[in-house]
Amino acid sequence: MSRSYHKIKLVPFSEHVPYQDYLPFLSREFLESYLSIIKTQQVEWWSDFYPGDSIVLIETDSAKYAVLICFESAFPEYVRESLLKGAEFLVNITNDTWFGRSQDRFNICESRYSGRLKTGSGLRDVQTAGYQP
DSSP states (O other): OOOOOOOSSOOBTTTBOTTTTTOGGGSHHHHHHHOTHHHHTTOOOOOOOOOOOSOOEEEOSSOEEEEEEGGGGGOHHHHHHHHHTTOSEEEEEEOOGGGTTSTHHHHHHHHHHHHHHHHTOEEEEEETTOOOO
8 A cells, every 4th residue: 555644634732723824923933932931841832734635545455444543533524525435444543542541532432433333334443542442
């Protein structure tokens, strides 16, 4: 396989800052000049990623599937669009370890699976925290 996919649904204020290109006061450089805590306390900053522009189907000899990356699985219309483009099943890649041992990790998984039940699609969750049925 030689296809690549660039995440389309980025997490606001974590993976990108909405309108940062149009509102310079949202840039790291601007805020650091007014908020010394960013440097002195080594505040983690959002990334400056830009979203991909299209859903990509990965084809194998036996199936076509779409990849969802973490937050994208929370958008039923995006999942539906992947299926309408011809995906036979979905693969969700995620890092849910930041939830720790809280119930939130399981709630997120349940919402992914209940959403897939509504669309009738298969889903395989690949997590850094391990497989979650």
